[in-house]
Amino acid sequence: MSSIVLQQAINGIVVGSLYVLVALGLTLIYGVLVQINFAHADIVTLGAFAAYGVTHLLSGNYLAGIAAALALGAALGWLINAGIFAPLRERGSELLPLIATIGVSIMLQNAMLALLGPIPYAFDTPYSNQVIRFGPLFLTVQNVLIILVSGVSITLLYVFMKFTFLGKALRAVSQDRETAGLMGINPNYLIMLTFVIASALAGLSGAMLGPVLVLTPFAGTSVIVKAFAIVIIGGFGNVEGTILAGLLVGLIESFTTQFLDPGLIDIVVFALLLLTLAIRPTGLIAERREENV
């Protein structure tokens, strides 16, 4: 039994790492803009398809696929912000950009459906079925890659936010956009940077999720609500809280599957969400929103 518990802990960390990658972009945008980005799920899906396409085009070079997904995500982030969100924000309405994210989401889903069709793609990387075994425990090389990429991404984001000038400026904008502007920081530039980083993370998470997901144009929607839940449990806009909540949700999923029933996963996760909202509405870690991002 102990080996099963350990195996489920490994499974939970792998799934949790994927959730963290998806949720980080969401929490970043929320932290800076106090805006929910419904199109995030579709950038995840596009990242997965980009990785799939490039990997197949380059005869199984998955690492190139990951790079392509990252680049596509960043480019989309820039494009969507410059073309849609920024002009809407200038009109001073908070609702318009929110509705626009829904519009972009529907548009991207339909574009993918028209271009790629509805039939599930089998995205197997060269590492998907390479299984490493330690006695009764097993882990695919793909899973190792997921944990590594998530770990490196989280570390880089943390270092960027805490120790670089741009990161500090970004946190300043998230705390008080107007005052940050008076200090010589260009909020529009930093908002653009936020979108680019968040979307790059979405693309990257798509590349890592692609081999795990049932890959269709709607793939991203199957993880995004859980990612939203993680953002709330972790504390809106709180990077550390998001990491903790993502791993927690991954572990909850694995152990619910082992000891209860996989059909109860959503009940347990969303019960935790409600509990968090009731007991610690600011999330697992943050006490004040100003401390976030």
Add this chain to the structure above:
Amino acid sequence: MNAFSTFTRSAWIASYLVVLATTSSLAADKVIKIGLLPMSGPGSYFGAQDKQGVELALDQLNKSGVNGYKFEIRYEDSACSPLPASQAAKRLIDEYKPDVLIGEECSDATLAIMPIIEQAKIPLINAGSSSIKITDPGNPWTFRIMPNEVMQGVDIATNAYKRLNARTAVLLHENTNAGIGNAQVFADTFTKLGGKVLADIGFGRDVNDFTAIATRIAGLGDVDVIPTYTLEGQGLKITQALMQASVVKGGGGKAIQLGTIWLPFGFEQKAGEAAAGYIRIVQFDPTDQRPQVRDFVQAFKAKFNSEPTHLNAHAYDQILLIADVVKRGGTDAQSIRDTLAQTKNFSGVTGSVEFDKTNQNVKMDTVHYMETKPDLSWTSLKWN
């Protein structure tokens, strides 16, 4: 999760109405109008492959027509899900006014549209939904040409026990009417024969990673068979996870996965070595030597440059059955329903059709078993 996916799906459906009216030159007063569902969602591969079978049948039939009638079709997106299916059925009935409907594929969606088609008094021919609730206790307007979950479940459980000498099973199924119903029938039959069900594991359609489930099964000890009731996308992930956990033959284990008609041909190529040893029911055997099967395979290859799947075949049969009904005097919804109910010994490419008083096809020759070989080719097991 469900609220969000329903919302996005509904929004998507609202914007995605596919209308493909073929044979525009047909005389308006001598046309049998057919409506078909679904085209998107997790069961979209059903719709995409159904469409091919329908197109081939219509090409053949509309060359000369039947009793002076030609056939046209309109596709509507029901997404294999109850709410969009209800909306699509209403839209189809209100706007297109079909004489007969074919589809849905997913049982939950079919159950949702049955009251609507009953109220509109339009017959529905179903070839993909297995829930027993569809024909039991019976609905005068819904006809099913495939074996229901009881017919399939009893057969596959009996074969597992007697032919595969299986004594232990783990049930894997999506938490839908069809998933739960199929698993229950298997469990009841298998247990009655003397087998033991070690676990009954249900999951939602939003589950992506099945490693945790495979780990749980690996911890259950000796498992002989794993009847699996899920759509293709999740089916792929389950099979690969079971291989990684060394549970199934493809991963060096001893368990055999069993499946029903939910998975399309080509599944094994997508799943790779993990699929080796998988035994499943399909509704169509392309190696069947009956002349109509050979002709269908040849015509399908000529039109689409690929081998036909059982989904292509059952859609083709649905249209041929409608043509047969028209040949026997069906001209509108009511007469098509009445003539359908009298169908006996219709011979299609998937097998034969004869409806009982609940409008369930009672013939079992539409059940074909196939086993995936280690080289990912498959062989017909000729168990029926």
